[in-house]
Amino acid sequence: MKLIPQEIEQFRRVGYLNIEKRLIDDEHLTVLREHYDALFAEKRDTIGEGLRNLAVVGDSESDEDADRDEEMLQIMEMWRLDAEFRKLLYHEPLLDIAESLIGPDIQLFHDQALYKPAHHGGEVYWHQDNAYWQCDPPNLVSIWIALDDADEENGCMNVIPGSYVEGLAAHGRAASEKGKLPALLQVDADVDRAVPVPVKAGCGMVHHCMTLHQTDPNRSSRDRRAMVLHYMPSGTRNRDGEVMKDHPLLRGELV
Numbered sequence: 329m330k331l332i333p334q335e336i337e338q339f340r341r342v343g344y345l346n347i348e349k350r351l352i353d354d355e356h357l358t359v360l361r362e363h364y365d366a367l368f369a370e371k372r373d374t375i376g377e378g379l380r381n382l383a384v385v386g387d388s389e390s391d392e393d394a395d396r397d398e399e400m401l402q403i404m405e406m407w408r409l410d411a412e413f414r415k416l417l418y419h420e421p422l423l424d425i426a427e428s429l430i431g432p433d434i435q436l437f438h439d440q441a442l443y444k445p446a447h448h449g450g451e452v453y454w455h456q457d458n459a460y461w462q463c464d465p466p467n468l469v470s471i472w473i474a475l476d477d478a479d480e481e482n483g484c485m486n487v488i489p490g491s492y493v494e495g496l497a498a499h500g501r502a503a504s505e506k507g508k509l510p511a512l513l514q515v516d517a518d519v520d521r522a523v524p525v526p527v528k529a530g531c532g533m534v535h536h537c538m539t540l541h542q543t544d545p546n547r548s549s550r551d552r553r554a555m556v557l558h559y560m561p562s563g564t565r566n567r568d569g570e571v572m573k574d575h576p577l578l579r580g581e582l583v
């Protein structure tokens with residue numbers, strides 16, 4: 329399911345693309361949801377050991393007095409924990425999209441499950457992914473897959489079109505009116521330029537690692553489960569300047 333030239337051109341112009349075709353069929357979606365829920369249930373009481381709540385307000389994530397009323401739950405490296413998510417790394421429709429945008433030699437940077445529970449799902453503040461990652465060259469792309477319908481009510485992605493060509497903005501630690509969010513970065517963004525990217529379950533959106541994006545709290549009665557795969561062209565260097573040879577090669581050759 330390679331992207332067509334108009335889609336590639338659109339991605340190059342605005343730095344993201346809403347993929348309205350199904351990437352994951354119904355049967356596959358049911359299996360992924362079951363495995364996703366099982367992993368979150370298994371880790372429920374082990375915050376800090378593989379499960380993080382990015383919505384913690386306090387001086388540090390482990391702060392005993394931190395406010396944890398809101399939850400923006402994250403499990404990194406799902407592929408290491410579960411065979412279904414390992415298989416997802418090699419799912420052809422996803423790799424075809426990645427190849428259309430970053431070329432034939434593709435490695436995984438990492439994957440993550442991002443779960444905004446109904447009613448009290450926390451916010452993710454405006455950021456560019458490469459502010460966290462500091463990869464070089466900054467040519468990574470992420471496919472954000474909706475496991476539930478995601479819209480403005482339950483915290484779909486909001487993006488600033490064209491921001492990815494405007495350079496890396498100066499990020500600081502995120503803060504809300506309640507206090508500091510130690511797990512998150514934040515940058516001032518021109519919200520008048522922001523557009524929502526609603527995504528149906530089984531579909532996805534792809535964004536460049538320099539695209540400014542954010543997601544709102546989930547106050548709706550619907551969960552918002554998402555799975556994100558971050559792809560890099562082979563040969564990409566990490567923040568220490570090292571080529572990341574040990575990350576899984578998903579297609580093509582190691583460069």
Ligand SMILES: O=C(O)CCC(=O)C(=O)O
Nearest residue numbers: 442452457472543554556
């Ligand atoms: O899923 C979310 O709420 C945030 C996603 C995000 O920031 C990302 O995929 O880079």
